[in-house]
Amino acid sequence: MDHTPDITVLRLGHRPGRDERITTHVGLTARALGADRVIFAGDAASRADTVEDITDRFGGPFEVETTDSPLGVVRNWDGTVVHLTMYGLPIQEIESEIREVVEANNPLLIVVGAEKVPFSVYEKADWNVAVTNQPHSEIASLAVFLDRLFEGDELDREFENAERVVVPKDTGKLVKEPEK
Numbered sequence: 348m349d350h351t352p353d354i355t356v357l358r359l360g361h362r363p364g365r366d367e368r369i370t371t372h373v374g375l376t377a378r379a380l381g382a383d384r385v386i387f388a389g390d391a392a393s394r395a396d397t398v399e400d401i402t403d404r405f406g407g408p409f410e411v412e413t414t415d416s417p418l419g420v421v422r423n424w425d426g427t428v429v430h431l432t433m434y435g436l437p438i439q440e441i442e443s444e445i446r447e448v449v450e451a452n453n454p455l456l457i458v459v460g461a462e463k464v465p466f467s468v469y470e471k472a473d474w475n476v477a478v479t480n481q482p483h484s485e486i487a488s489l490a491v492f493l494d495r496l497f498e499g500d501e502l503d504r505e506f507e508n509a510e511r512v513v514v515p516k517d518t519g520k521l522v523k524e525p526e527k
C-alpha cells in the first residue's frame with residue numbers, strides 16, 4: 348500500500364465465559380498484524396485490560412476502545428466497512444479492489460462476529476469478505492485479511508515504546524529491553 352490506512356477492528360458479540368480467550372486473541376491479532384485499534388462491545392470490555400497490558404509491554408501504538416452500541420459503530424462509520432463472513436465474496440477475487448478503495452477512503456472498519464451477525468451488518472458493509480467459504484474462526488479470518496490487505500508488509504512493522512522486545516533466535520527464547 349502507498350499510504351498506511353487507519354484500521355479499526357470491531358469485535359461484534361461476545362459470549363461471557365466461552366469467548367474470553369477468542370475475544371482477547373482478536374485484539375492481539377489486530378495489534379500484531381497492523382491494525383490501529385480494536386473495539387470491544389458490552390460484555391467483552393473486560394478483555395481490554397489484557398490487550399492494553401500486552402501493548403504496554405510489547406509496544407504500540409495500538410488503542411483499545413469499548414462500546415455499548417457496536418451496531419451503532421457500524422451504522423455510523425464514516426469510511427469503508429469490511430465484514431468478514433464465510434458467506435461473502437472470496438478474498439482473493441476482491442482484495443485488490445478493497446486495497447484501492449481503502450487507500451482512497453479511509454478509515455477502514457473490519458467487523459468480525461462471534462455468533463450470528465445481524466443482517467444489517469451485511470447490508471451496511473461495503474464488502475462481505477470470505478476467507479474461504481468454509482466455517483472457521485474470526486481470528487484466522489482477521490489474520491488472513493490483514494496480511495492480504497498489507498501484502499505482507501505488516502510482518503516487518505516496528506513497534507514503539509516497548510518495555511521489552513523479542514530477539515529472534517533459531518532455538519530458545521531471548522527477550523531484552525529495547526536499546527534507547
Ligand SMILES: C[S@@+](CC[C@H](N)C(=O)[O-])C[C@H]1O[C@@H](n2cnc3c(N)ncnc32)[C@H](O)[C@@H]1O
Binds near residue numbers: 464477481484488
Ligand atoms: C465462529 S464464526 C460464527 C459465524 C455465525 N455462525 C454466523 O452465521 O455469522 C465467528 C466469526 O468468524 C468469522 N469467520 C468464520 N469463518 C469465516 C470465513 N470463512 N471467512 C471469513 N470470516 C469467517 C466471521 O467474522 C464470523 O462472524
